[in-house]
Amino acid sequence: MELKAHQVFFRRFTDLYRPFIQKTADILAEEGLTLPQWSTIRLIAEQEEMTPAELASKQYVEKPTVSRTVxxxxxxxxxETRQGRDRREKKILLTDEGNQIYxxxxxxxxxxxxxVSDGISEQEMDAMSGRFAEMRRRL
Amino acid sequence: MELKAHQVFFRRFTDLYRPFIQKTADILAEEGLTLPQWSTIRLIAEQEEMTPAELASKQYVEKPTVSRTVxxxxxxxxxETRQGRDRREKKILLTDEGNQIYxxxxxxxxxxxxxVSDGISEQEMDAMSGRFAEMRRRL
DNA sequence: AACTATAGTTAGTTTCGCTAACTAATCTTA
DNA sequence: TAAGATTAGTTAGCGAAACTAACTATAGTT
Known part of the structure; x- marks a missing residue:
């Protein structure tokens, strides 16, 4: 049975995901963090502040899921949280301790x-990243 | 804050995974299947038969996890199952119905x-698949 | 002012991963 | 050849993390 290029792609793609994410989880456990907590911290750190709605959207989960992690x-x-553009919205920022652990x-x-990516050029990594973003937009 | 190529790569990589896997889950739900069930069925179909130990290894989960799905x-x-090379081992195959749903x-x-991969050449897809396999070996 | 929409929370449920412990079968070693 | 070690697979139970449903409070629209 011959698989097409995109079929092979998604098999290798999902084959890579679990061990990678598991290794990441192991590293995070040493800092006392879970994957959802880390994902949240990282998004906030890289953008300085985010709302729960933005976090939910970015991580592709429902708002109650983010609520619990927050x-x-x-x-x-x-x-810590601050008021957003109105009294519904919350801005979430990292504390000093949060920044340190980040x-x-x-x-x-x-x-x-x-x-994991040793030996692969930055150019090629960037090209793949671009394709991932492209594919994401089709989902 | 400037991110390096591999950092961007893994962000886009994980950003793509969840919506892709969720869409896949939606499709499978229409056939009455869950993701672990599908993963198992597909591996068996593509190799004709597998043991639970092989399934666990390929899917990067523990054997009790596979046991439940099986x-x-x-x-x-x-x-259906058949005896493997000894009385401990089980070979698992798809039934006719299993093949149909597969x-x-x-x-x-x-x-x-x-x-999702429309517009990306087979060559580029193959190149990325190769890199995924390479990265997988480093985990 | 009434209705709709949005932001976020809480409660409860389900799924799916794990570890621990187990049975049965096979292999190895002394 | 028997005892010990290893392997294959199962069962039980637990925890994490996702969801949906329902809710409150706030803001926007008609």
Missing amino acids: QQLLELGLI EKASRAIEKLERE | QQLLELGLI EKASRAIEKLERE
Whole structure:
């Protein structure tokens, strides 16, 4: 049975995802973080502040899912909230501690990412990233 | 904050995964299948028969996880088991009904995969698949 | 002012991963 | 050849993380 290029692509794509995400989870566990918590922290760090609605959209999950993670991060003292453009909306930012743990976990995750992609040029990595963004827009 | 090529890569990679897998889950739900069930059926179909241990290894999960999915598929009548190389081992194959549902779901999933990767050459798809396999070996 | 929409929360449910512990079968070693 | 170690697979139970439903409060629209 011969598979077409896109079929092979998605098989290799999903084959890569689980072990990668598991390794990432192991690294994060050392910092006392879960994957959803990390994903949230990283988005906030990279954009300085986000609302729960934005976080839900970016991570492709429903708002109650984000609500729970935000609650956990508040309890951990890693984020704080401020009022958004009206009294419904909340802006979420990292605390000093949140920034510290972001920096630390970032280094460890980047190390993994570097090791996994070692030997592949930046040009090729960028090209693939572009294609991923393109495909994402079709979903 | 400037991100390196591999950092962008893994962000776009994980950004693509969830919506893709969710769309796939929606398609499979129409056939009454879950993602783990589909993953299992597809691996068996593409290799004619597999053992639970092989399924666990290929899908990067623990054996009890596969055991449960196999049980579900047996109850659905989509697979059957035969004795393996000894009395511990089980070979798992698709039944006629399993093959039918495999063919049907396959077509729908392939359609999604084609649409998502439309406009990207087979050469480029193959190149990316190769890199995924390479990265997988480093995890 | 009434209705609709949005932001976010809470509660409960389901799915799916895991670990621990187990049985049965096979292999290895002394 | 028997005892110990290993492997294949199963069962039970737990926890994480997703969802839907329903809700409150706030803002926008008609």
